[in-house]
Amino acid sequence: MTQAPLPPANLQFDLAREEFVQIAAMLRQETGISLANSKMDLVQGRLARRLRALGLGNFAQYLEIVTDPEAADERRQMVNALTTNLTGFFREAHHFDYLGDTILPEIARTRPAGSSRLRIWSAGCSSGEEPYSIAMTVCAKLPDWQCWDARVLATDIDTNMVATGRAGQYEASRAGTVPESYRKRFLLRLDSGTVQVAEVLRDLVAFRQLNLLGAWPMRGRFNVIFCRNVVIYFDKPTQRTLFDRFADILAPGGWLIVGHSETLFRLSDRFEALGRTIYRKTA
Numbered sequence: 072m073t074q075a076p077l078p079p080a081n082l083q084f085d086l087a088r089e090e091f092v093q094i095a096a097m098l099r100q101e102t103g104i105s106l107a108n109s110k111m112d113l114v115q116g117r118l119a120r121r122l123r124a125l126g127l128g129n130f131a132q133y134l135e136i137v138t139d140p141e142a143a144d145e146r147r148q149m150v151n152a153l154t155t156n157l158t159g160f161f162r163e164a165h166h167f168d169y170l171g172d173t174i175l176p177e178i179a180r181t182r183p184a185g186s187s188r189l190r191i192w193s194a195g196c197s198s199g200e201e202p203y204s205i206a207m208t209v210c211a212k213l214p215d216w217q218c219w220d221a222r223v224l225a226t227d228i229d230t231n232m233v234a235t236g237r238a239g240q241y242e243a244s245r246a247g248t249v250p251e252s253y254r255k256r257f258l259l260r261l262d263s264g265t266v267q268v269a270e271v272l273r274d275l276v277a278f279r280q281l282n283l284l285g286a287w288p289m290r291g292r293f294n295v296i297f298c299r300n301v302v303i304y305f306d307k308p309t310q311r312t313l314f315d316r317f318a319d320i321l322a323p324g325g326w327l328i329v330g331h332s333e334t335l336f337r338l339s340d341r342f343e344a345l346g347r348t349i350y351r352k353t354a
C-alpha cells in the first residue's frame with residue numbers, strides 16, 4: 072500500500088480571521104489565556120506544526136478535529152503549542168534573595184512548636200527552572216532544611232513542560248544564571264551540553280499537570296506561592312478570581328510573588344504590597 076506523502080516541513084497554511092477567532096475562543100475557555108488580534112501570526116506559526124504532524128491541508132480541517140468533543144488529546148496538543156513557556160533559572164533573582172534572606176528565616180523563627188511543615192507552590196512552572204531555583208534556595212538558606220517536612224509543588228497546564236521539569240535535564244547553557252556555588256552543588260554535568268538537576272532537588276519538587284482555572288486537588292495551605300509571568304496572559308476578571316483563590320489557599324501571613332509586569336492593584340484587597348511584586352496575605 073502506498074502512503075500519502077507527508078507535507079513538506081516548511082509548508083505554511085493560511086489562517087482566516089474567523090478561524091483565528093474560533094481558536095482564540097477555545098484557548099481562552101480552556102486556559103484563561105486571552106490572545107490579542109496581533110497574535111494571529113503567532114497562532115498560525117505555532118499550529119502549523121500540528122497541521123503538518125497530522126498531515127492536514129488547511130486550518131478548516133484542523134478545526135474540525137480539535138472541536139470534536141472526543142478530541143481531548145488534540146486539544147491538549149493545541150494548548151501545549153499555544154502557551155508561552157519562556158523561563159529561566161533564577162529569573163527575577165531578587166525574588167529568590169527575598170525568599171532566602173527574609174521569608175525562610177521568618178518562617179523558621181515563627182513556626183509553631185512541633186511544626187516543621189513548609190509548602191511552596193510554583194504555579195505556572197513551565198519547564199521547571201523556577202521550582203528548582205526555589206528548591207536550591209530552600210536547601211541553601213533554610214537552616215537544617217533536612218529536618219523540615221518541605222515540599223515544592225510545581226504545576227503547569229502544559230504537559231510537555233511538566234515532563235521536561237520532571238526529567239530535570241537542561242542544556243548546560245541555561246545554567247549560566249545559577250549562582251556558581253549552587254551550580255557546583257546542585258547541577259551535575261551529564262556531557263558537555265547537558266546538566267542534570269541533583270536528586271536532592273528532584274526529591275523536593277513534585278511536578279503535576281494542573282489548570283489554574285480548574286479544581287485544585289491540593290490539601291493544606293501554602294506558605295509561599297510563586298505565580299510569575301502567568302496572569303499577564305489572563306483578562307482582569309480571571310486574574311481577580313485567581314488572586315482570591317490564592318488568598319484562600321495561602322496560610323495566614325503567606326506570601327504571593329508575581330512577575331515583574333504583574334500587579335494586584337485594584338484586583339485584590341486581601342494582600343499588602345511589600346514592593347518589587349511581592350505581596351503578603353492580610354485577610
Ligand SMILES: C[S@@+](CC[C@H](N)C(=O)[O-])C[C@H]1O[C@@H](n2cnc3c(N)ncnc32)[C@H](O)[C@@H]1O
Binds near residue numbers: 104155227229
Ligand atoms: C511565561 S511562563 C512563566 C514560567 C515561570 N513562572 C517564570 O516566570 O519563569 C507561563 C506558564 O504559564 C502556564 N500557563 C498558562 N495558562 C495556564 C493555566 N490556565 N494553568 C496553568 N498554567 C498555565 C504556561 O503553560 C507557561 O508554562
